[in-house]
Each structure stands twice: as structure tokens, then as C-alpha cells.
Amino acid sequence: MATDRDTVLEAAVGVLSRRPTAHMDEIARAAGISRATLHRLFPGRDALIREVGLLGLQRFAAALDTADTGAGDAEAALRRLVDASVPDAMLCAFLAGENQLYEHDDINDLWEVQIARLHALFLRGQQEGVFRIELSAAWLSEAFFDLVAGIGWSIQDGRLAPREAAFSLAELFLGGALRRPDARTPHPPAHSTPDRKPETDTP
Amino acid sequence: MATDRDTVLEAAVGVLSRRPTAHMDEIARAAGISRATLHRLFPGRDALIREVGLLGLQRFAAALDTADTGAGDAEAALRRLVDASVPDAMLCAFLAGENQLYEHDDINDLWEVQIARLHALFLRGQQEGVFRIELSAAWLSEAFFDLVAGIGWSIQDGRLAPREAAFSLAELFLGGALRRPDARTPHPPAHSTPDRKPETDTP
DNA sequence: CAATTCTGAGACATGACTGTCTCATTTGGC
DNA sequence: GCCAAATGAGACAGTCATGTCTCAGAATTG
Numbered sequence: 001m002a003t004d005r006d007t008v009l010e011a012a013v014g015v016l017s018r019r020p021t022a023h024m025d026e027i028a029r030a031a032g033i034s035r036a037t038l039h040r041l042f043p044g045r046d047a048l049i050r051e052v053g054l055l056g057l058q059r060f061a062a063a064l065d066t067a068d069t070g071a072g073d074a075e076a077a078l079r080r081l082v083d084a085s086v087p088d089a090m091l092c093a094f095l096a097g098e099n100q101l102y103e104h105d106d107i108n109d110l111w112e113v114q115i116a117r118l119h120a121l122f123l124r125g126q127q128e129g130v131f132r133i134e135l136s137a138a139w140l141s142e143a144f145f146d147l148v149a150g151i152g153w154s155i156q157d158g159r160l161a162p163r164e165a166a167f168s169l170a171e172l173f174l175g176g177a178l179r180r181p182d183a184r185t186p187h188p189p190a191h192s193t194p195d196r197k198p199e200t201d202t203p
Numbered sequence: 204m205a206t207d208r209d210t211v212l213e214a215a216v217g218v219l220s221r222r223p224t225a226h227m228d229e230i231a232r233a234a235g236i237s238r239a240t241l242h243r244l245f246p247g248r249d250a251l252i253r254e255v256g257l258l259g260l261q262r263f264a265a266a267l268d269t270a271d272t273g274a275g276d277a278e279a280a281l282r283r284l285v286d287a288s289v290p291d292a293m294l295c296a297f298l299a300g301e302n303q304l305y306e307h308d309d310i311n312d313l314w315e316v317q318i319a320r321l322h323a324l325f326l327r328g329q330q331e332g333v334f335r336i337e338l339s340a341a342w343l344s345e346a347f348f349d350l351v352a353g354i355g356w357s358i359q360d361g362r363l364a365p366r367e368a369a370f371s372l373a374e375l376f377l378g379g380a381l382r383r384p385d386a387r388t389p390h391p392p393a394h395s396t397p398d399r400k401p402e403t404d405t406p
Numbered sequence: 407c408a409a410t411t412c413t414g415a416g417a418c419a420t421g422a423c424t425g426t427c428t429c430a431t432t433t434g435g436c
Numbered sequence: 437g438c439c440a441a442a443t444g445a446g447a448c449a450g451t452c453a454t455g456t457c458t459c460a461g462a463a464t465t466g
Binding site: 135139176 | 221223303341342345346349356363383
């Protein structure tokens with residue numbers, strides 16, 4: 001029985017991350033409360049969805065703060081970000097699946113701020129020679145967030161043990177994102193070779 | 204103006220992959236036809252969604268067929284799968300975001316068959332020493348599909364050039380999934396070290 | 407123990423989307 | 437140019453979820 005707003009939000013995430021179109025009935029039952037009480041806590045469905053999205057973005061922003069992505073080695077910063085964001089992976093899964101949120105301008109702005117922070121981290125890592133420059137920072141940002149969401153879905157469905165989550169995410173993503181100090185790309189790309197030039201953001 | 208069923212389905216994917224709750228009106232407008240004609244082509248919304256999902260699964264199954272994932276080097280097989288599945292990345296994005304599909308048993312079965320084929324490819328690669336065994340084949344399967352979906356979203360939103368898609372996916376994913384022939388893991392995992400034992404499926 | 411507050415269950419009206427229909431218009435074939 | 441088929445626009449009822457209300461019962465507080 002969860003009468004707290006935050007507790008209800010947590011329960012709502014559990015339902016909405018898998019079924020974004022869940023009715024108020026389902027959300028209320030998932031939280032162990034009645035539909036009436038749910039409406040007493042949140043003005044309506046829109047407000048509830050919006051608050052869940054806001055919670056997710058705030059948690060992800062807090063993870064970026066905790067990881068202190070602007071300091072030190074870019075690889076170490078990303079590892080800190082992995083550890084900080086995996087506990088809220090389910091919220092990220094909700095954010096990835098709920099594209100209806102982007103109708104609200106404030107949510108959209110907050111989202112873009114966090115993506116910009118991710119982008120900046122990858123750009124810095126590329127300029128420092130830590131991350132590969134053949135992959136655009138935008139793609140690295142997108143892929144990282146998608147994998148965090150994938151972690152959330154996998155854990156929720158019982159396909160991934162929570163203890164393995166951070167390790168699995170860090171090893172898979174960093175393996176593909178880090179420049180190899182010794183070995184070059186295992187095979188030269190046979191398809192289209194994007195001759196990407198190292199980007200700069202601070203002119 | 205798209206009067207063909209397949210053309211309408213393609214247009215529907217474009218809308219539904221981003222807004223899974225789009226109304227019939229929006230889908231019809233996206234296809235350039237009226238709501239009446241849309242209803243003449245498909246019995247109802249459920250049938251339309253179901254056919255889009257079926258199309259996505261059939262395309263992904265066809266990609267697995269084309270790639271011939273059971274033959275030859277596992278890495279080469281995965282590279283073939285990347286090339287074969289990237290053109291249908293938007294459909295995979297739809298599949299990843301539309302969890303409501305899994306109420307239909309036939310769709311669910313077809314889905315699990317394809318995931319099993321992916322899983323088998325990664326398991327084989329692990330047994331042949333091509334893919335890392337510290338990451339479970341289940342996680343590799345999930346991550347691969349999530350990244351294909353991410354490719355689809357990125358292309359649709361104009362954040363990734365279609366020409367770079369296959370390269371970006373293959374390099375990022377294979378970099379994290381392949382065993383490094385010479386260099387070991389850049390940093391020994393400081394967090395929890397899952398002492399995974401190499402799995403077997405054919406006893 | 408009594409009073410207050412909060413919750414759950416249900417009823418109710420509202421609104422939105424869906425599915426079906428009709429009819430005028432257009433398209434395409436002959 | 438005529439006829440047939442198909443399309444678009446709109447109207448219509450049905451359905452479902454939402455949001456609000458009331459009331460009885462439970463929990464908490466004094």
C-alpha cells in the first residue's frame with residue numbers, strides 16, 4: 001500500500017515502462033491503491049505521466065551530476081556515469097519508450113539539456129583521444145542511452161541479473177566506444193567509409 | 204497517395220515508430236489517404252498494428268535468412284546481419300517500442316523465434332572464441348536489437364546519416380562484443396565481477 | 407472510546423476514438 | 437465522352453477511458 005506520491009510514481013514506472021498505454025486502473029492496482037486515491041494524488045493522467053517523465057529526467061540529471069562527467073579521464077567519467085545511471089535504468093527505459101512526453105516544452109528542454117551533457121562528454125573524450133572519432137558523438141550519446149534503456153527492460157523482464165547490469169553495460173559500450181591503444185579496427189570497414197573529421201564544439 | 208497495402212504499412216511505421224498511440228486519422232494522413240480508405244484496407248486498428256508488427260518480424264526474419272547466421276565465421280555472420288537489418292531499422296524501432304503487440308500469441312511466438320536465432324548466433328560465437336563470454340548471450344541479443352532500434356530512431360529523427368548507419372552499428376557493437384585477440388580488457392572490472400562460465404546449449 | 411481523516415467502491419456524465427454508413431466527387435478504363 | 441470503380445468528406449452511434457462525485461468503512465489521532 002503506497003500512499004506516498006514518490007512510491008506511487010515508482011510503481012507507475014514499473015507499469016508504464018512496459019505498457020506506456022496502461023490505464024489509470026492498472027497503474028492504481030500496481031501501486032496498491034484505488035483509482036480514486038490515485039486521482040487525489042495526481043490531477044489526471046497527463047499530470048501523472050508528466051511527473052514520471054520529470055522524475056526520470058531528474059534522476060538522469062542527478063546521475064550526470066554524481067558522475068561529475070566534466071572532470072578527469074573521460075573513460076573513468078563514463079564508468080562513473082554507468083554506475084550512477086544503472087539503478088534508474090527502468091526510468092530511462094520509460095523515457096525511451098514514451099515519446100508522447102515531447103509535446104510538453106519544459107520536458108523537451110530538460111531532455112535536450114541532458115543529451116547535450118552526454119554529447120559534451122563524448123566530444124571531450126574524442127578530443128582527448130579516449131573515444132573513437134569514427135563514431136559521431138551524437139551516435140554515441142544515442143547508443144548509450146538506448147543501452148541504458150535496454151538494461152532497464154532486461155532487468156524488468158528478468159533476462160538480466162541486476163548485479164550484472166553495470167558490468168554488462170560498461171563492458172559492451174566501452175568496448176565499442178574506446179579507442180584501442182594498440183590494436184586498430186579489427187577489419188577495415190568494407191561498406192561506406194564515412195570520412196569523419198574530428199569535431200569541435202568550442203570554436 | 205498510397206493505395207497499396209504495403210505502401211500504407213510503410214507509412215504507418217513511420218508514424219507508429221515514434222508515436223505508438225497515433226490515431227487512425229494521423230496514420231491515414233501520413234499515408235496520404237483518408238480514414239475511410241484506411242478502414243477499407245484494414246479491418247480496424249488492431250489489425251493494422253498487428254500487420255505492421257508482422258511485417259517487422261518478417262523483415263527481421265528475412266534479414267536473419269539473408270545473413271545466413273549459421274554459416275561461417277560468427278563475426279562475419281554478424282556483419283552480414285548488420286547490413287541486412289539496417290534497412291529495416293525503423294521497423295525494429297517500432298517492434299521495440301510497441302510492447303502491446305505481445306498480447307497476440309502468434310506475434311509473440313514469432314518474436315521469440317527470431318530472438319532465439321539471435322541468441323544461437325551469439326552462443327555459437329562465444330563457443331568459437333569469437334565473442335566475449337563475460338557478457339551473456341541473452342544480453343548481447345538484447346543489446347544488439349536495442350541498437351538496431353536506436354539506429355532506426357536516429358535515422359528517422361535525422362540525427363544519423365543513413366549511409367553511416369551500418370558502419371556505426373557494426374563498429375560500436377562489435378567493438379564491445381568481440382574478444383580482443385591481443386589486448387585484454389582495458390581495465391579489470393572494479394565493480395561486481397560476474398564469474399560467468401561459458402554456456403552451452405547443445406548438451 | 408470518540409472524532410476526524412483518509413481510503414475504497416461504485417455510479418455518473420463527459421469526451422475521444424473507433425467503426426460504419428452515405429453521398430458527392432474524382433479517377434481510370436473503354 | 438461515358439460508365440464503373442474507387443476515393444474523400446462528413447455524419448452517426450457505440451465503446452471505452454477519464455474525471456468527478458457520493459457514501460460507507462477503515463485507519464489514525466486525540
